[in-house]
Amino acid sequence: MPDAPLEVDVYDTTLRDGTQREGISLACSDKLRIARRLDALGVAYIEGGWPGSNPKDAEFFARARDVAWSAELTAFGATRRAGSDVGDDPSLRALLDSGARVCTLFGKSWDLHVREVLRVRPDENLRMIEESVIFLRAAGRRVIYDAEHFFDGWEADAGYALETARAAVRGGAEVIVLCDTNGGALPWRLEEIVRAAGARLEHPLGIHAHDDGGCAVANTLAAVRAGARHVQGTINGYGERCGNANLCAVVPDLELKLGLRCLPDGALRELTDVAHFVAEVANLPPDEHMPYVGRSAFAHKGGVHVAAMRRSPRSYQHVEPALVGNRSRAVVSELSGRANILTKAEEHGVALDHGADRELVERVKQHEARGFSFEAAEASTELLLRRRAAGYRAPFRLVEYRVMTGRRDSGQEFAEAVIKLAVGEQVVHTAAEGNGPVSALDAALRKALAPAFPEVASIQLVDYKVRILDGRDGTSATTRVLIDSSDGARRWSTVGASPNILEASWLALADGIEYGLAMKSAAQARAALS
């Protein structure tokens, strides 16, 4: 809970407007993971989706009911259709069915849209807005009203734009969010309009900005200067066309530069993590140059800058990077030295003999040059150290494997793996099928190990990611596979890399199982001693 009251309501629409970005498609389970992370961050509102527009969003609200949220989960929807009864509107019905206590309703402010898109009379649009808000309020919902195209509407006919907002206020909307839907507004004009609208409406205002003119962040700040205290945006600025106002820039600007509390104490330091988490779940490469949270945001490349930074950290940084959970770096080379290896070995309690550190630094470098990345695969790193330490015995060793897959004339697909392993003194030769070549390999490996290690059954493969390094070599490019495994209690990550995607998968798969078995035998040894 916040220690002092928050001064700005942060309204996150990553899960609704963010998914309008070309290239994003979130599964329902992805949306729930992101919502939980946003909830932990402490935003005031999380817009979960538009339940009337697609079944996936309706499912989200159904599954969200079982979770205890600190934030308000909001459902998005449109005002009722023209010329129909508000009680018969399926979109409004879907809002009620979502179970969300707060509904965000959008309506038209711009006469052009009313005439040319809705094709209704201006007074019917006002009724659509007012009646829809009343309907939701009567059903016990709180209503946030998104005044779509408010700024374009104001320029075309300020009087009418205000009338639409007043209709929402009369209906009982608690905040009127002025939207720069087309994203072309400029800050000083937007600020004037927010100020003027605030003076006439005398009602709480919010802002929803898009980045089509490159000013979404500045526009959001300008609206706050003019009195808005409800700020909509998305993590990483995801959104339709050029995106929405990026909360990862807006929130630190508001907190660190305007001195307005937006998040609970200490939450700002989570921001870099949250930005990366959301990119990871959305499977988009993070924008490394993003203000505040990008990996390069406090990276200094120019020799002059790096030298100056050593004399005065303020000299080339506008804020202290730790405030947003980021860090300062000199871009020269990030190559690991012996210190990294020694620290890592201490972390894992691995005793290395003399000279092993140098040898391991070399091995890490060689592996990374072939496409491995150890920073995201702690278990593979630990295995690398353990294999070099005295007394470690690998539970199995691969002799050979072969995978066959394809599609027959009948259309039937098949995938089969044949595997030969040395397990202790034995050689095990077996085969298994799967619905793809990697699941066939996984099945064969488990089948080969089960007699000697029945505990392999408790190790599950829980995530599988593939990245192509330097895609410009086409199908011959190096493939990096990251696998997450779990035994129900712990979760660990392993890595493999090869130009052959199945070899890369094999390497990560085998590390994942080996690590799981080694951990279990270490636990058993400890239990036997105690």
Add this chain to the structure above:
Amino acid sequence: MPDAPLEVDVYDTTLRDGTQREGISLACSDKLRIARRLDALGVAYIEGGWPGSNPKDAEFFARARDVAWSAELTAFGATRRAGSDVGDDPSLRALLDSGARVCTLFGKSWDLHVREVLRVRPDENLRMIEESVIFLRAAGRRVIYDAEHFFDGWEADAGYALETARAAVRGGAEVIVLCDTNGGALPWRLEEIVRAAGARLEHPLGIHAHDDGGCAVANTLAAVRAGARHVQGTINGYGERCGNANLCAVVPDLELKLGLRCLPDGALRELTDVAHFVAEVANLPPDEHMPYVGRSAFAHKGGVHVAAMRRSPRSYQHVEPALVGNRSRAVVSELSGRANILTKAEEHGVALDHGADRELVERVKQHEARGFSFEAAEASTELLLRRRAAGYRAPFRLVEYRVMTGRRDSGQEFAEAVIKLAVGEQVVHTAAEGNGPVSALDAALRKALAPAFPEVASIQLVDYKVRILDGRDGTSATTRVLIDSSDGARRWSTVGASPNILEASWLALADGIEYGLAMKSAAQARAALS
């Protein structure tokens, strides 16, 4: 040549400040190619580099001498070192040696930097500035003065910051460029400072903004509002840390929204091409969501938006995309309705018969539910439409395929594909090897098609991306493969999805080749008719 005088001097520093971005490294020949493209665009100044800092930049100026430039090529450098004679300074000497007629000299405005970084007395810094400008002017050079950290300097000691600018004016600098070097300024404060500095200096001012607070574009516009008429920035916003002000947003904002002429007549329409050209030469993926010039900048994904766009093009676009050489697109996805399919068919000139649109919307939804994503795969979308249109004949049909891969006891890896295709009346059965299963499939497909379609040799696979959908199903999760192909002139994207990664790869691979062959035969048919 411009038809009317330009009102703002556009100063491009892509080749100097842009290359400070982490991840950019331009060869001298790359820099020359970019400079020529910028020159054709019509910017006033092209900053070629910092000849005193590295030999590559010195080489650039040597090679640039043989080219006839319309723009002024400028060389960047620092004021003389502390306590030394201006005539002995190697950095100033390098500026003269570059042969550039215009030199951009940067000096310190912020007392913190003078004390802690330069470690000189404030009056010595003033002498360093004035003497360095006088030295270059005496050698017949025009001088632009970059007042580094001017805004931070102003906040710390406005009087001293002004003194440094006056020293440059006294020396003979023709314009004083106020730099927000750390990128943390906010527009309204920056505007006040530019206005105040302008009133005191009564000398032409410029602006140089960075994006650390997410306000570089707005800050640049704010400075112009306050009287600056010289604007520094980079193409695509490349630059140290979070980047410089993005000229691809600043210039259209100035021309289309502030009504200030920045480029010769018609040049604005080149902007999208220039942005992509520079990304291509820098070997960076273009930011598809960039204002104005991004591929998604005018892409409409939500069904509501696309339907509205068909009724009124202004409804969801802040400017006409053709003004900056971009275009509007409907994105086909699960969020699409019939409007998206109809718009797409019109874009590609595909005539659909009655009812086909509904059927295709269904087909898109079914495919997307299986893991396909058409929004990133325009060529697969087009094939989906064409296959439903009258008169389309696919160049080949898969009968069956089989892939074998693995690692032998010897450690030797292998990958082999066997493929059977129907090509016209013939059935072709062949096999090929690769260094992984996908490259083996690719090789076998080409081998099977080469006798009937020798032009397949010109189609290259140029990028290959894999993404696991809902990775929590582990190795049984659906795999989505995106492939980019090229025939040297055009580039297109295709998609495949399946729980079997090789089946997904096959689908994307086959679409990529089919699309390439269909485009070539269409081009031949047009040529034969004309």
